[in-house]
Amino acid sequence: MEDLKAQINIAKLPEHIAVIMDGNGRWAKGRMQPRVFGHKNGVKAVREITEAAAELGVKYLTLYAFSTENWNRPSFEVNTLMRLLVDTIGREVKTLNKNNIRLNAIGDLSKLPTKTRKALLDGVERTKHNTRMDLVLALNYSGRWDILNATKTIAEKVARQEMKTEDITEATYKAALSTATFPDPDLMIRTSGETRLSNFLLWELSYAEFQFIPTLWPDFTKNHFYECILNYQNKERRFGMISEQLV
Numbered sequence: 001m002e003d004l005k006a007q008i009n010i011a012k013l014p015e016h017i018a019v020i021m022d023g024n025g026r027w028a029k030g031r032m033q034p035r036v037f038g039h040k041n042g043v044k045a046v047r048e049i050t051e052a053a054a055e056l057g058v059k060y061l062t063l064y065a066f067s068t069e070n071w072n073r074p075s076f077e078v079n080t081l082m083r084l085l086v087d088t089i090g091r092e093v094k095t096l097n098k099n100n101i102r103l104n105a106i107g108d109l110s111k112l113p114t115k116t117r118k119a120l121l122d123g124v125e126r127t128k129h130n131t132r133m134d135l136v137l138a139l140n141y142s143g144r145w146d147i148l149n150a151t152k153t154i155a156e157k158v159a160r161q162e163m164k165t166e167d168i169t170e171a172t173y174k175a176a177l178s179t180a181t182f183p184d185p186d187l188m189i190r191t192s193g194e195t196r197l198s199n200f201l202l203w204e205l206s207y208a209e210f211q212f213i214p215t216l217w218p219d220f221t222k223n224h225f226y227e228c229i230l231n232y233q234n235k236e237r238r239f240g241m242i243s244e245q246l247v
């Protein structure tokens with residue numbers, strides 16, 4: 001088998017990879033199983049991709065686990081997803097510590113069920129000294145929610161005269177977002193063939209490379225992940241400049 005991992009140029013690794021894990025429901029449907037069966041199998045792919053990213057030396061991995069729009073799903077599915085998060089975090093904290101991975105969360109965590117929020121904050125607390133990679137779970141997250149929140153924070157500072165309108169720059173705006181401490185993603189991967197952004201990291205993905213791949217999330221393996229990174233490395237990111245300026 002072709003060794004995809006060996007072809008990756010470690011010197012040009014994306015520092016931050018963001019993933020929209022899509023297709024769990026369709027994966028289950030294809031097996032005549034309930035949708036939650038897909039989410040349960042999706043956890044395996046979460047584990048596999050986290051491991052692959054850390055092994056390569058990726059510094060930040062952000063996973064879209066639950067959007068603000070996902071509350072509209074049937075309550076059984078929402079409850080199962082929330083329980084799955086509690087169980088998974090509880091089970092994986094040891095592995096995260098063993099692998100020196102720090103857990104983080106972005107999103108409006110105040111609206112999560114108490115048990116889920118507690119498990120999450122406990123996982124964040126117990127892994128806070130790890131330094132190899134940041135694993136960021138986007139939970140009850142949406143890009144517009146974050147942008148509105150940042151705008152309110154900045155508006156209040158201006159109203160209290162702690163900040164002047166002319167001090168509102170890309171840097172001060174970024175500092176007010178929930179992703180303030182993470183660099184913007186270099187690469188965004190969405191599985192399942194959908195080619196939408198679905199309210200994910202709207203500010204942060206401005207210059208990211210997008211990879212939309214047809215594989216459903218529970219089938220997403222390390223090799224798919226390596227392939228996405230190889231495709232990314234074969235593209236030139238120009239940040240609005242022309243090729244010659246990048247040399």
Ligand code: FPP
Pocket residue numbers: 021022023024025026027039040042043046063064065066067070081084085088089137192217
């Ligand atoms: C999208 O598939 C997936 C989700 C909304 C949830 C993702 C959650 C997990 C993989 C499990 C828990 C995660 C962690 C981090 C422990 P979909 O249901 O939208 O699939 P469909 O488009 O085929 O219906």
